[in-house]
Amino acid sequence: MVKRIGILTSGGDCAGLNAVIRAVTLRAIKQYKWKVFGIKDGTLGLMKNPVDVLELKESNFDGNLMRMGGTFLGSNNKGNPFKTINKKGKQLNVSDIIINGIKSLKLDALIGIGGDGSLKLLQTLTKKGNINFVGIPKTIDNDVKDNELSIGYDTAVDVATNALDMLQPTAASHRRAMILEVMGRDAGHIALNAGIAGGADVILIPEITYSIKSIAKHIDEIRKNGRNHALIVVAEAVKKENGKKAVVKFVDGQVRLGGIGAYLSEKISKLTKAEIRVTVLGHLQRGAQPTHRDRLIASAFGVHAVDLIAENKFNRVVVWKNRGVEDLNLDEIAGKSKTINKNDPLIEVARGLGIYIGDIS
Numbered sequence: 409m410v411k412r413i414g415i416l417t418s419g420g421d422c423a424g425l426n427a428v429i430r431a432v433t434l435r436a437i438k439q440y441k442w443k444v445f446g447i448k449d450g451t452l453g454l455m456k457n458p459v460d461v462l463e464l465k466e467s468n469f470d471g472n473l474m475r476m477g478g479t480f481l482g483s484n485n486k487g488n489p490f491k492t493i494n495k496k497g498k499q500l501n502v503s504d505i506i507i508n509g510i511k512s513l514k515l516d517a518l519i520g521i522g523g524d525g526s527l528k529l530l531q532t533l534t535k536k537g538n539i540n541f542v543g544i545p546k547t548i549d550n551d552v553k554d555n556e557l558s559i560g561y562d563t564a565v566d567v568a569t570n571a572l573d574m575l576q577p578t579a580a581s582h583r584r585a586m587i588l589e590v591m592g593r594d595a596g597h598i599a600l601n602a603g604i605a606g607g608a609d610v611i612l613i614p615e616i617t618y619s620i621k622s623i624a625k626h627i628d629e630i631r632k633n634g635r636n637h638a639l640i641v642v643a644e645a646v647k648k649e650n651g652k653k654a655v656v657k658f659v660d661g662q663v664r665l666g667g668i669g670a671y672l673s674e675k676i677s678k679l680t681k682a683e684i685r686v687t688v689l690g691h692l693q694r695g696a697q698p699t700h701r702d703r704l705i706a707s708a709f710g711v712h713a714v715d716l717i718a719e720n721k722f723n724r725v726v727v728w729k730n731r732g733v734e735d736l737n738l739d740e741i742a743g744k745s746k747t748i749n750k751n752d753p754l755i756e757v758a759r760g761l762g763i764y765i766g767d768i769s
């Protein structure tokens with residue numbers, strides 16, 4: 409029987425999404441001779457009438473798409489369909505519109521590619537609509553529970569590591585301390601991994617508290633010992649000393665994390681003579697060309713997700729574990745995040761290298 413499957417990317421984009429869409433399409437068409445429909449702009453495409461969708465063919469992937477960052481289907485990371493705010497400021501539940509959109513495509517199954525928040529939303533929507541669903545984890549934050557690697561994370565760490573490689577020479581030339589603010593909404597995975605790989609002197613992550621005094625002391629010690637510069641990596645979710653997160657509010661009312669680097673610079677400058685500059689890496693971490701690892705994980709996830717549908721296994725999520733792809737019950741993962749445990753071996757590695765990583769005993 410020819411099955412019809414849908415695929416959408418939801419939440420913030422990242423590198424490797426085009427590679428996973430390609431893997432799903434090729435596996436479904438080559439192995440099973442199914443039809444694949446790419447839904448545009450995440451759940452937004454499902455709210456259009458008719459639904460904004462395109463049938464995906466092998467020819468879509470003849471060119472360099474798998475090598476490119478972003479998602480050619482488009483994505484959406486604004487709002488919750490169960491509590492959407494309309495232009496008049498009224499809260500609406502648009503879940504039935506989305507469910508009817510999926511139903512109008514007469515799909516046998518839907519594959520949703522998203523982070524922890526998107527996977528939870530898609531799970532709730534598809535359960536409500538009785539729609540067969542398989543999830544694929546992607547997020548530069550790498551905070552999906554029970555999953556070692558999400559699509560996009562490896563590239564983001566690489567971009568942050570490259571940024572440190574580029575900051576070090578200019579830091580040394582001007583005898584400065586450079587702060588690099590990296591993404592990671594609730595977890596410090598990018599900061600910790602890039603910080604170690606990029607030779608940082610200070611790594612601040614939301615999971616471990618710090619003191620401005622200790623950072624300043626650490627920088628002064630480095631200077632006293634003869635090195636004229638220092639590198640500091642901070643995850644955007646690190647809180648200020650008053651316990652509040654640094655945030656930016658955009659004109660459309662959306663609030664995002666941002667500004668902890670500038671905050672630290674101001675505070676540390678008061679306690680040390682080191683001159684400080686701040687770089688906010690931002691969306692460069694999402695738009696880069698995917699690393700080989702992200703393409704590989706995306707390819708393995710895509711093939712496995714299609715095979716799950718062939719086996720009639722639904723409400724599952726594919727995960728990366730023990731250097732391979734597995735699948736787990738989505739109920740055990742959706743909406744639960746993976747932060748850095750204080751016993752994470754990388755914390756000890758950082759400490760072993762003399763990096764200040766916060767106040768842990």
Ligand code: F6P
Pocket residue numbers: 420485523547548549591592593644664665694
């Ligand atoms: O969750 C992915 C992420 O890139 C976070 O690291 C970051 O806080 C957020 O999305 C940024 O969202 P936006 O693209 O809306 O600015």
